[in-house]
Amino acid sequence: MTLEEKAALCTGASAWSSTPVEHLGVPEMIVADGPHGVRRAADVGTMIEASLPATCFPTASCSASTWDVALIHQMGEALAEECIALNVDVVLGPGVNMKRSPLGGRNFEYFSEDPYLAGELAVSFINGVQSKGVGTSLKHYAANNQEFRRMTISAELDERTLREIYLPAFETAIKKAKPWTVMCAYNKVNGSYCAENHKLLTEILKEEWGFEGLVVSDWGAVHDRVSSLQAGLDLEMPGPKPRHTRAVVEAVRSGELDESVLNEAVRRILGIVFKAAETSKGGKFDTAAHHALARRVAAEGMVLLKNDGLLPLKNPQRIAVIGRAAQTAYFQGGGSSHINPTLIDSPFKELQKLAGNAELNYAEGYSASGESNQALVEQAVQSARSADVALLYICLPESKES
Incomplete structure (x- = not known):
């Protein structure tokens, strides 16, 4: 691959697809929002004007109340079947942020305020989805737990608080279920944006926990593409971002960015892209059966x-x-x-x-x-x-x- 092709691969081609390299046989990878249903854009080039019909399973706040890991695994399998039918390679979920403020607008997407429960349910969700050859994206890493200035606030945490409350669910899911991707959060942690946080993305996630997949940004979370690559952020979404791609090329040529860092991101991206391509897409899913499963999860989650x-x-x-x-x-x-x-x-x-x-x-x-x-x-x-x-x-x- 040329330097320009490698730089382009590290940023999406559209709102919901990665960049293909056709002459080398590298296909695009399609992703879709989750975590409680497949939000597949009818046109992957748009941020979503309309999504294709899919089963709306109970939100994480309800499914967590089942305390039923086998049922969550079954829900994950059903989600994967819908991804396959709707030509989706990776579903963007589950979310394991801790519920620390009742005003958090996305609390319904997260399992629990308890790290143990959130981690174990995430393992079941991930294993269920990935058992069918569809990837997941564990999110939002990390400490993205409140609504006030959610995109920019710096979560100030000492090491013990980080390790005992905010990271355990992620660690459990990484080590037990091996999600294909991890999505970084918008916010800062101790002054550094998660997308540019070397400690979180490389030292803890990749080196300490042994994560082998790719790290993807939350949509629009990257502020400095070169710094984010150096920190361990492999894939920026959404795309295209020609300015960011040029910045990477120029940084390599000037010596600011070691090309080995770019190569590592490319390696991780290609590994997931080709893994996703192994699963044939198309067909239909059993609408009635999946709706019945959603009703069952809802009933089991009632309190x-x-x-x-x-x-x-x-x-x-x-x-x-x-x-x-x-x-x-x-x-x-x-x-x-x-x-x-x-x-x-x-x-x-x-x-x-x-x-x-x-x-x-x-x-x-x-x-x-x-x-x-x-x-x-x-x-x-x-x-x-x-x-x-x-x-x-x-x-x-x-x-x-x-």
Whole structure:
């Protein structure tokens, strides 16, 4: 490969694909957002205007509540089958950041506030997906745990805190499951951006833990391409980034960047690209079976906080069903993990199937924006007063979890 080809390989060709080198037989690699469904762009050249239909599995916050590693492995297998059908080589998940602030907009994408649970479930997820010849991307490495200035804040951590809270889930997944890729986070750790953090990417991840895959940036996380290569960031996404590619070429020619560093990144990228190419893509997946599996995970992940004898319901004849989420099912957050689901079960319609002769009375309860609406509140109160029992379906607006 020429110097220019090697530099280009280390940056994506589009929003969701790596750079092919056709005359050398190097194919492109297609990636898609996860972690609870395949968000495959209809056009890999766009940041996503529309994604292809896929099963929306329960989010990590729900699936973690199953405490069922075998079930998570099965979910991973199903995700891989959908990747194969949708021509995806690597699904961008799982996420194992610790839940340290309730205001974190992506908390729903992460398993737990507990490093042990997050790590063990990530192992099952990764093993399930990769057992079918599809890669995963363990993310967001590391300490990307709050919403305030999430892209730029510096997480200031002493070594013990880093090792006991923020890194163990990553370490467990790396050593036990060997994900094909690891995605670096946007933020800084102790003053250095994760994309340019030699201690995190090379000293700990590659040297100490023995990670053999490639390190990919979160989308737009690279600030200095030469510095990120020197730190151990192999693949920058998204692309193309001609300016960054030229900077790498010029840095090698000037002696600022040792070409052996670039060669190492190329080696790691090619290893995953060719591994992905070994899995034939195409075909279909069993939509109904995967939807049934998603329902099973959701059921196993439900948590009953308290029951003073009310449940199960004692044959009520008038049931008030209150809350927008009863009609418009709320089952995922917004943003990069938002799935275009193949099937959706409406809670209200499912209640109608099970309610027998009981009368169900629906009240919206609150607005889609989450802003106060007294008329909706009063309607809900009246509905509850006239019923034997009231079932509340209440959730945050999608804009708050994104």
